Amino acid sequence: MPAKHFSQTPPDKANDLFDKILATSDSATKTRERLFADLKDELELLASLQEQHLFPILQRHGMQDLLAASIGDNEETASLLGELERMQKSSGEFLGKVAELRKAFQQHIRDDRKQLLPAVLEVLSDEEAQAVADQVEDELENLSDAKQVEARVPADMSSAIRSSLDGVDDVVRMGADSTHTIAVGVQDLSQECLRMSQKRLQTNLDGWTKLAQCRSLQDLTKTQVSLLQDNLELTFQNSFRLADLAVKLSEKATWHGAAKR
DSSP, rough: HHHHHHTHHHHHHHHHHHHHTTTTTOOOOOHHHHHHHHHHHHHHHHHIIIIIIIHHHHHHOOHHHHHHHHHHHHHHHHHHHHHHHSTTTTTTHHHHHHHHHHHHHHHHHHIIIIIIIHHHHHHHHHHHHHHHHHHHHHHHHHHHHHHHHHHHHHHHHHHHHHHHHHHHHHHHGGGGGGGGHHHHHHHHHHHHHHHHHHHHHHHHHHHHHHHHOOSSHHHHHHHHHHHHHHEEEEEEEEHHHHHHHHHHHHHHHHHHHHHOO
């Protein structure tokens, strides 16, 4: 049970991403960039899980050779990711380097399953092993929840931002005839932005207070996700509020200009 969480969950997704990247053509630059970003996140997640939950166990039990080898594996992966990040995604060399990274990654996973995980499970009791596995599972679940929140917000938010910008463009096009109306409207927008900034500041101060009160990694992760959700919701609400004010300002300027004609 514990070994499953460490050796199967992240690698399965990473291997799927490797296959998808290697199946792309040189002209699919945007697709490669998106898939590579996802792959980089997955490999960094796996390294982070090892560093947080497995490396301390190796350190405590004097398994310095295994620890050094695992650290070397992660450094190799990070180096290859850095090279890929700097490369042109439309080049054939990019796929060659991806294939090199996949080969190294799969060798690391085989080494972990044959050496690292058995060594860790040998020195832990069943209860300790299950506790570590549960921590990993909770962390993965919290990260998944955070990504779902991020995925839901941008589409609606971008629409609101476009509406805000369209409204401002309309106001600008009204010209000098609506100077007074625009000045009043801009003042309202400025005051609203100040109010929004103050509310965001208070939200973050409250969030940092809660973070400081956390007494476990699980509490810390959940509090961080909650703070992220609060900030995303504020951004979402603020964008729609600004869009509404901009549209109203545009309507007032239009009416003012028409009345003068």
